[in-house]
Amino acid sequence: MDPQSGQIIIETLKEEGVDMVVTLPEEPTFSLTEAIRKDSYFTSLTVAAEGNGIALCAGAALGGRKVMFVTGIAGLMVGTWALAQCSIVYGVPMLIMASYRGDIGDHSGIPGSQLLLFKQVAEPLLNTLRVPCRVVDKISDLKRTIRDANFAAHDYSSPVVLLLSGEVLW
Amino acid sequence: MNRMDCLKELVNWIDVNDPVVTSLSSNTAIWASLREQGANFYAWNMGLTVGFSVGLSFAFPKRKVVGLDSDGSFMVDTSALITMAEANPANLMILVFDNQSYARMGPTATSRATDLEKMAQGAGIKKTATIRTLDEFTRVVKPAVGETGPHFFVVKVEAETVRLKRDPRRTSGRPMKEFFVDAVMKHPDHSGNRGGVPS
Numbered sequence: 001m002d003p004q005s006g007q008i009i010i011e012t013l014k015e016e017g018v019d020m021v022v023t024l025p026e027e028p029t030f031s032l033t034e035a036i037r038k039d040s041y042f043t044s045l046t047v048a049a050e051g052n053g054i055a056l057c058a059g060a061a062l063g064g065r066k067v068m069f070v071t072g073i074a075g076l077m078v079g080t081w082a083l084a085q086c087s088i089v090y091g092v093p094m095l096i097m098a099s100y101r102g103d104i105g106d107h108s109g110i111p112g113s114q115l116l117l118f119k120q121v122a123e124p125l126l127n128t129l130r131v132p133c134r135v136v137d138k139i140s141d142l143k144r145t146i147r148d149a150n151f152a153a154h155d156y157s158s159p160v161v162l163l164l165s166g167e168v169l170w
Numbered sequence: 171m172n173r174m175d176c177l178k179e180l181v182n183w184i185d186v187n188d189p190v191v192t193s194l195s196s197n198t199a200i201w202a203s204l205r206e207q208g209a210n211f212y213a214w215n216m217g218l219t220v221g222f223s224v225g226l227s228f229a230f231p232k233r234k235v236v237g238l239d240s241d242g243s244f245m246v247d248t249s250a251l252i253t254m255a256e257a258n259p260a261n262l263m264i265l266v267f268d269n270q271s272y273a274r275m276g277p278t279a280t281s282r283a284t285d286l287e288k289m290a291q292g293a294g295i296k297k298t299a300t301i302r303t304l305d306e307f308t309r310v311v312k313p314a315v316g317e318t319g320p321h322f323f324v325v326k327v328e329a330e331t332v333r334l335k336r337d338p339r340r341t342s343g344r345p346m347k348e349f350f351v352d353a354v355m356k357h358p359d360h361s362g363n364r365g366g367v368p369s
Contacts, residue, residue: 045228047256052220052224052247052249052250053221053253055219055220055222055225056222058218059191059223059225059227060225060229062347062351062354064360081218085214085215091347092347
């Protein structure tokens with residue numbers, strides 16, 4: 001991860017009062033979540049599956065915590081049941097950051113058929129689940145976009161996803 | 171043993187300010203009939219009750235948070251046990267009411283070989299029990315309300331069809347969530363964006 005990205009993300013989360021970060025470790029976001037885990041400002045939790053991670057964030061958020069879930073795009077697809085409940089059924093404000101594996105230009109070595117799945121399915125799937133998302137592919141856009149997404153999550157009463165591309169995250 | 175009898179006891183043991191989470195169906199109907207006040211989040215569908223309860227326990231680190239799940243719903247995502255063990259919230263109590271059946275649609279695996287308590291132990295949860303009588307429920311659960319957890323209890327109950335009149339605005343969907351958030355905002359522990367790890 002570009003050290004500048006990590007620094008901006010952590011700084012902006014603190015400015016926004018987000019002090020609880022839940023993750024399921026994956027390679028592109030690992031440096032970020034490790035930096036967060038080592039920062040005593042944050043309550044950091046690791047989950048065993050994306051569905052219970054999203055549910056956990058929902059409990060914390062509706063209980064009054066400002067929380068973010070960090071995962072990969074494949075994890076969002078795994079967690080669709082929980083996402084659907086949080087978006088369509090209940091309307092739970094929650095910031096989600098996901099690595100955008102599969103975006104054009106991804107040379108990570110993951111099989112192309114998987115990358116194509118992520119590229120072709122993930123954004124339409126989020127739209128179907130009524131989960132607003134935005135792709136962030138410039139470090140210069142990070143701070144403003146995190147702030148806007150956090151505001152939108154609470155304003156919409158909905159999970160909001162930021163898909164961080166390789167230019168930003170790895 | 172019957173679920174209603176257990177919950178009639180539990181409602182007297184916990185504080186009205188202790189948040190409670192329920193899974194869909196019988197747990198929702200019965201709990202809604204027993205406690206109108208307080209922060210009650212009802213009707214999490216298939217596999218999400220435990221995860222949500224873990225998160226809520228980090229929002230209310232000084233309160234006992236109680237999650238009421240059922241065998242069919244719980245078994246949809248038992249990885250939540252690992253998450254619960256890893257997060258290790260001292261203030262969390264999960265009760266899985268195990269009637270060993272999918273309502274009227276036949277037996278669940280807990281009627282055969284599946285042992286949910288052993289699964290919880292295998293995940294790393296230390297304070298567990300399988301409860302089969304109301305006396306045992308009182309002996310095990312009542313003191314646990316005041317003790318450090320997390321606790322995971324499997325409560326074996328009769329298969330039953332619960333038909334209770336309930337207000338859907340208070341027990342499902344976004345209107346229910348708004349009641350819950352309102353209760354959180356009025357909660358004596360609420361002070362905006364709280365930090366804290368249950369201990």
